[in-house]
Amino acid sequence: MRIAIASDHAAVDLKAELREWLIEQGHEVADLGPDTADSVDYPDYGYKLASVIADGTAERGVALCGSGIGIAIACNRNPAVRCAQVSEPLSAHLARSHNDANVIALGSRLIGTEMAIACLDAFISTEFLEGRHQRRVDKLSNPNC
Amino acid sequence: MRIAIASDHAAVDLKAELREWLIEQGHEVADLGPDTADSVDYPDYGYKLASVIADGTAERGVALCGSGIGIAIACNRNPAVRCAQVSEPLSAHLARSHNDANVIALGSRLIGTEMAIACLDAFISTEFLEGRHQRRVDKLSNPNC
Numbered sequence: 001m002r003i004a005i006a007s008d009h010a011a012v013d014l015k016a017e018l019r020e021w022l023i024e025q026g027h028e029v030a031d032l033g034p035d036t037a038d039s040v041d042y043p044d045y046g047y048k049l050a051s052v053i054a055d056g057t058a059e060r061g062v063a064l065c066g067s068g069i070g071i072a073i074a075c076n077r078n079p080a081v082r083c084a085q086v087s088e089p090l091s092a093h094l095a096r097s098h099n100d101a102n103v104i105a106l107g108s109r110l111i112g113t114e115m116a117i118a119c120l121d122a123f124i125s126t127e128f129l130e131g132r133h134q135r136r137v138d139k140l141s142n143p144n145c
Numbered sequence: 146m147r148i149a150i151a152s153d154h155a156a157v158d159l160k161a162e163l164r165e166w167l168i169e170q171g172h173e174v175a176d177l178g179p180d181t182a183d184s185v186d187y188p189d190y191g192y193k194l195a196s197v198i199a200d201g202t203a204e205r206g207v208a209l210c211g212s213g214i215g216i217a218i219a220c221n222r223n224p225a226v227r228c229a230q231v232s233e234p235l236s237a238h239l240a241r242s243h244n245d246a247n248v249i250a251l252g253s254r255l256i257g258t259e260m261a262i263a264c265l266d267a268f269i270s271t272e273f274l275e276g277r278h279q280r281r282v283d284k285l286s287n288p289n290c
Contacts, residue, residue, distance in 0.1 A: 039277075041284055042281060043281055043288075047288065067236060067239045067240070069229045069230075069231075069239065069243075070243065070244045070281060072221075072229075072230075073221050073227050073228065073244065073285055074288070076217075076222065077221065077224060077285070078288070079222060082218050083218065084214045084218075087236070088232075090255070091214065091232070091252070094211070094212040095214050098214075098215065099212075099214050099218065110235070110236065132184075135186060136186045136187060136188055136215060139186055139219075140188050140215070140219060140222070143219070143223070
């Protein structure tokens, strides 16, 4: 799977760990930065990630900041993105099965690396259920409907 | 505080409980529905809630669905909304202090009523820190910047 990953300064270390894990799982990973822990603004990296989902360069995205909340809001400004901020794998599973989430947001100050990997694993491996969920997901792509 | 609350069918009972708690705390609450547990689409109620935040009718919003994820995505389609999906009070606190969140999303199938109230309490009582966070929040209002 082609996966893009982006963060803010608070999550550069977690980004490196999740990037390595994804590569070990055989995925093609594009790291959109930042490369250092110098202070940046999470919306800039959220919008950057959203744009590569919207243009199809990446099939899935991983968005990281201190809480996961700010970068998730930024990603969801783009109607092509369905970003779920989660802290445990059940939510990651539901985000895929019910909401066809294409971006997962995680908080580096809220959860540890093992928990982040468990969330990411559920996000990567769970299929969308379609059926009645499809109509709702379609409405998320057309916010003015 | 003028607070609007909306859900999907999975969270009508939690909506009634949180509405009562908010009224007990002295807030003015607008319940945007639904009124029954008949199946509805969460984006419809998310957009409805976002519109009353955007036009200033409500100062804060409470968005509920089974996981909180779908309705949070819908709310965040509106650049006037900063909606945080949370499952515990620390995230609700950070959503206010760092992200100036004006809507909280909770999952009725993930957390119990007491935990939902603890999240809501943190969301209502925590002030935004401004400072370096203000520039980032401003960027969330201008997704094309």
